[in-house]
Amino acid sequence: MGGAHGHAVGVDFGTSTSLVATRAGRRPVEIAPLGRTTRWFPSLAGYRGETLLVGEDADALPSDQVIRSIKRAITDNQETVSLPGPGGLQTVSADDVMIALLAEIGERAARAGEPLTADREFRLGCPAMWDGPQRQRLLDLAAKAGLPVDDSALVDEPIAAGIAWVTHRFLAHGERPEGRLLVFDMGGGTLDIAVLDVVGGAHPEISVLTALGTAYAGDALDHAIARDLLEGLGARGVDLEALRHPELLRALVLRAARDAKVSLSRLPEHRIVLPSRQIGHMPVLTYSREQLEEAFREQMDNAEQLVWAALRAAQLTERGSRSPSELRAMGPAELSGDIDYVLLAGGMSRIPYVERRIGALFPNAQVFDNAGVQPDEAIVAGLADTASYERLNLHRPGFDFVVEWEEGGQVRQEILYAAYTPFYEPWQVLTGQSNLGYERRDRAFPGPQQGIGRLRVRATSGEPLGLKFDGQVMDGLRLNFGHKMIFKLYCDGRILIQHGSGSRIQMRVDRWPVIRGRDHAQLVLRSAEESAPTPPTPWYMEKEWAPPIR
Incomplete structure (x- = not known):
């Protein structure tokens, strides 16, 4: 089981995309190529008639018939999701969709030469905010999908990202970081923050001081951008309610918002051209990075408040901890002073605005967006770690x-x-x-x-x-x-x-x-x-x- 010379495999069942990684001993982590043209597998599903499609096949369906962010059904404690059908909206079992996605992840990992079997330490990520029943639900679904889970398989996603960073600093740079690490993990479905005490090296010691989160992350930004785009179309004379298929336009605009979010991580502007074959001719819009940041501002304000809440929570776990009244009196400068390192993880960390806002909170800390892999791969890299779980302590x-x-x-x-x-x-x-x-x-x-x-x-x-x-x-x-x-x-x-x-x-x-x-x-x-x-x-x-x- 694991250990410095073991073999571990991790599965990051993400809101938007899913990944599988493996590590043998102290060798570099390997990301299995799950997608047809990418290392990640799109966490999408949809029905063609009675047939449930997943991944790229689902992405080829009409946009308003695609089930996105199904993992949120666990976060929101939902049993069903709705889809347009011939007779109107139809409800489908959220669990059936997730089982199909998890089973496909297992099949693709096997085809990539990394079968998810019980002869290796197996770990599965979950949001830090999930309670016991939510965690058990994912374990039950993974077991039904044929994955080799047990009750010790689940690891909080921001903790896994922190472990990936600690291991990378030692293996790639020979560093032995010691101090307090804040992990800011913003993905598609949740924002998770963990505060860890770390002593790095070949056999790192990691104690979790707090890990908390909120169901308000990348999906929320997608919808904020989509609202801007719909307003832009309205200003150009498009009457949404007069259209024959307004829900299809909303779905296409939401998909365009996701594309714009990714593009604006690299470029200052992004052109939105909606497919005329599906909804007729629509005006071409231009969306700028400045507009994205304005749409993102309120969400990042809330994210900052969650950072301060996490730092106060970390203080409570210390021996002789301060009282809540003393914690309330602590300002940002005093709270941030305990942090030596900041790790930005999750797909949303690719947005420059995130690094700028979070980095500004910790002027005396070293800020990283690299754990040896891309920010959106940090979680799965940590889940596949073979050594850093030996001395992991929770809060x-x-x-x-x-x-x-x-x-x-x-x-x-x-x-x-x-x-x-x-x-x-x-x-x-x-x-x-x-x-x-x-x-x-x-x-x-x-x-x-x-x-x-x-x-x-x-x-x-x-x-x-x-x-x-x-x-x-x-x-x-x-x-x-x-x-x-x-x-x-x-x-x-x-x-x-x-x-x-x-x-x-x-x-x-x-x-x-x-x-x-x-x-x-x-x-x-x-x-x-x-x-x-x-x-x-x-x-x-x-x-x-x-x-x-x-």
Whole structure:
């Protein structure tokens, strides 16, 4: 499984395009040629009659019949998408479309000589903002498509991009970067930001301080440009509603907006010529880079606010972290001062305006848009890394905390904390709360009102995990039920458990480890009052997910 001499394969199932990459040991990463004329595969689908087409075949359909950005169905928790049909709009299963796309990715990877099989470490990217059910949905779809996934396969996309950068700096330049890295990953469907503590080298140590995102990225800019183009057509005398097929014109304009966005990354102006064969003669428009930046301005203003939110969130994960009121008082200069490096990833990072705006926020940091591959390939390159996941630590648990008790002679379980659930909502940093974290108390605490139970830890696949608390190995922590139950996870790794009697246990984890689905082990905790962590046993340090000794 992975390791410095292993073989890993990564799949970036993107909103607009998808990629597959492999790496063997410390050799350079290889991007598999998935497209017919490109390394990437278009994440497009559509129906011709009853036949579901994907990729380039779907792109050849009339523009208003193409299913684009289907991955957003997971982000938006949608089960179906709509398409024009002979009798009007028809709904199709979003899951069926994604399964077909993922299966085609697997088939094309095999034809390219890189079969997606279980004999290599397999990783699949996902947005940082996704919760546990959204992540599980993608895993289930990938399994139905024949991909060799397990519950440890998913990696947050901005974290993967950061790993690609850390590895590239060492392999290509012999550098051992040490400090704080901010990853700004703007793709088609989401904007994801991660803040990582890194110590580079042959065996890098990476701790995630925060990773968050928003469903507001490249697609939003496409629609903003399309609105400008429709206004331009209206100013030239085109009455959209008087047309025989207004939806077709809207679809063609949206496609032209995407082309303009790409072209204006290189050129100052772009001419828009709509296909007259489909909708009749339309005026030729010219769209400039200045117009694009104006259309993009509000979105980038919001992106900057997400950057500051990520930096405040990173502060919360530190030992002795500042209170929300202190974080609110921190200005941009103080927040940005902790960042040593900035990595721009995702297809939207090709737009010069992005680098100009984000680079200006960090005048004292080194800004990179190169992780050894193109910005839109950074995620898949990181997913295929063979070494940097050995000592990766997260900022929140990737496993469930459950309450277990006996009732009527049967064992019952209820989830107390679901894997990947955010500890707090971003807006809560702006409130007067003093201790942010995830909390269940009183009536919201599952289980009976009296009796004995256990707090247990389990993988997202349902398999139980062990615990080691202050050197004692156990399969769960004893709970004395009552009316005053409290469970709280703090951002800095503290855990509070209050029994029904009012007595408390306070524990700490230095960083949440990545629990490997195929090799479950223990979650190591210690009393919060201890001044130094209990040294891990040699057995513990042999595990791939073992955190670095600090």
